Amino acid sequence: MLSTRDIVHIALFAAIMAALGLMPPVPVGFVPVPITAQSMGVMLAGAILGAKRGALAIVLFLALVAIGLPLLSGGRGGLGVFFGPTAGFLVSWPIGAFVTGWLTERFWKRLNFGYLLAACAAGGIFVVYVIGIIGLSLIAGLPLEKAAAGSITFIPGDLIKVVIAAFVAKTVNRSYPVIRA
Amino acid sequence: MLGLYIDRNSAIHALAPGVKMLALALSALALIAVDNWRVLAAVLTAVLGLFAVARLPAREVVAQLRPVLFLALFFFAVHALLVSWQSGLVTVLRFTILVSLAVGITLTTRVSHMVDALESGLRPLRFIGVNPAKISLMISLAIRFVPLLVDLVREIRAAQQARGLERSVTAVAVPLIVKTLRMASVLTDAIEARGYDPD
Numbered sequence: 001m002l003s004t005r006d007i008v009h010i011a012l013f014a015a016i017m018a019a020l021g022l023m024p025p026v027p028v029g030f031v032p033v034p035i036t037a038q039s040m041g042v043m044l045a046g047a048i049l050g051a052k053r054g055a056l057a058i059v060l061f062l063a064l065v066a067i068g069l070p071l072l073s074g075g076r077g078g079l080g081v082f083f084g085p086t087a088g089f090l091v092s093w094p095i096g097a098f099v100t101g102w103l104t105e106r107f108w109k110r111l112n113f114g115y116l117l118a119a120c121a122a123g124g125i126f127v128v129y130v131i132g133i134i135g136l137s138l139i140a141g142l143p144l145e146k147a148a149a150g151s152i153t154f155i156p157g158d159l160i161k162v163v164i165a166a167f168v169a170k171t172v173n174r175s176y177p178v179i180r181a
Numbered sequence: 182m183l184g185l186y187i188d189r190n191s192a193i194h195a196l197a198p199g200v201k202m203l204a205l206a207l208s209a210l211a212l213i214a215v216d217n218w219r220v221l222a223a224v225l226t227a228v229l230g231l232f233a234v235a236r237l238p239a240r241e242v243v244a245q246l247r248p249v250l251f252l253a254l255f256f257f258a259v260h261a262l263l264v265s266w267q268s269g270l271v272t273v274l275r276f277t278i279l280v281s282l283a284v285g286i287t288l289t290t291r292v293s294h295m296v297d298a299l300e301s302g303l304r305p306l307r308f309i310g311v312n313p314a315k316i317s318l319m320i321s322l323a324i325r326f327v328p329l330l331v332d333l334v335r336e337i338r339a340a341q342q343a344r345g346l347e348r349s350v351t352a353v354a355v356p357l358i359v360k361t362l363r364m365a366s367v368l369t370d371a372i373e374a375r376g377y378d379p380d
Contacts, residue, residue: 001310001380002312002315004369004372004373004377005365005366005369007315007318007319007322008322008365008368008369008372009362009365010319011318011319011320011322011323011326012322012323012326012330012361012362012364012365012368013361014319014323015322015323015326015327015329015330015361016330016357016358016361018323018327018330018331019327019330019331019333019334019357020354020357022331022334023334023338023350023353037350037354040350040354044354044358048358048362060319060320060323061323063299063320064320064323064324064327066295067184067292067295067296067299068184068185068186068287068290068291068292068295069184069185069292069324069327070184070185071327076248077185077287078185078245078283078284078286078287078288079205079283079284079286079287080245080249080280080281080283080284080287082283083209083276083279083280083282083283084248084249084252084276084280085252085256085276086252139272139276140256140259140260140272140276141256141260141264141268141271141272142256142259142260142263143263146259146263150259164350164351164354167351168350168351168354168355168358171351171355172355172358172359172362175359176358176359176362176363178362
């Protein structure tokens with residue numbers, strides 16, 4: 001059952017996802033792919049709101065994209081993004097947020113930077129890549145290993161996002177804890 | 182609310198969103214069965230014809246389709262190298278058709294109509310404990326707060342720029358989230374003080 005507080009948290013975090021998409025990508029010296037803040041938002045949703053609310057916030061955000069709002073980074077949006085070869089990565093986001101949130105809740109009593117890193121990596125990288133690669137292989141008709149080989153070139157950039165997300169989540173959870181608050 | 186919708190007077194614009202979504206779902210199912218690239222090419226031509234029927238400006242349509250066209254070219258090349266150009270063409274045409282149809286729906290359907298369609302589509306889920314009133318509140322709150330938070334990001338960035346931190350993701354994300362969570366708490370009180378009770 002969702003309380004009014006849960007509803008407001010879910011809605012506002014979906015709006016945070018949109019705002020993160022408007023932040024200009026930050027180029028990082030040694031990685032060719034610039035950091036877009038949005039996929040970091042997936043880990044943050046889980047690590048700050050917890051499994052259920054975090055996943056629902058991302059579902060709500062994707063619903064806003066699907067109904068035609070250009071909220072994905074780079075101003076993309078609409079139903080079209082859910083039918084292209086990279087749709088699996090988008091669909092994986094709520095599940096990734098759920099896993100990060102679930103782990104964060106499990107670790108809550110002894111939560112430190114290391115546990116947050118693990119939770120963010122499990123949800124934000126492992127889950128997202130497994131589902132994304134399966135989707136890519138199905139939609140683009142590629143063998144799994146080729147789809148995987150093409151996708152893992154993005155992992156270095158995402159590892160940086162994991163570190164930033166864990167740091168942001170740690171700081172926010174210390175100053176304004178939402179999970180079990 | 183600023184969406185991708187383009188206002189025109191056409192038969193496709195006039196169709197109910199539910200009908201368009203159903204057509205998209207059925208096309209997705211039907212396309213799985215087709216593995217002849219000539220048929221798929223004909224279907225794609227017909228779908229692109231729909232954009233003309235909808236009187237959408239070519240520039241906008243091209244801008245929306247550009248990402249999928251790049252992906253299509255890329256995956257066609259990969260397929261041609263790994264498997265064969267025929268299988269590449271079939272795969273690439275299949276997803277290009279679906280993306281084009283989906284883009285067509287987005288360009289011809291108002292966001293408010295999509296919200297209505299989404300809400301009525303979710304109504305049957307009432308029986309498994311999903312409350313449509315709560316979903317409506319979530320959607321309208323989120324839509325209302327997007328522009329507010331975009332302004333908030335701009336403000337925070339300006340403040341951090343003064344401290345030489347405009348390139349730091351953390352220096353923007355932490356205040357953005359903490360401020361938003363504070364807002365959420367005030368907003369919850371405001372909603373409950375007005376006697377909101379969807380259950």
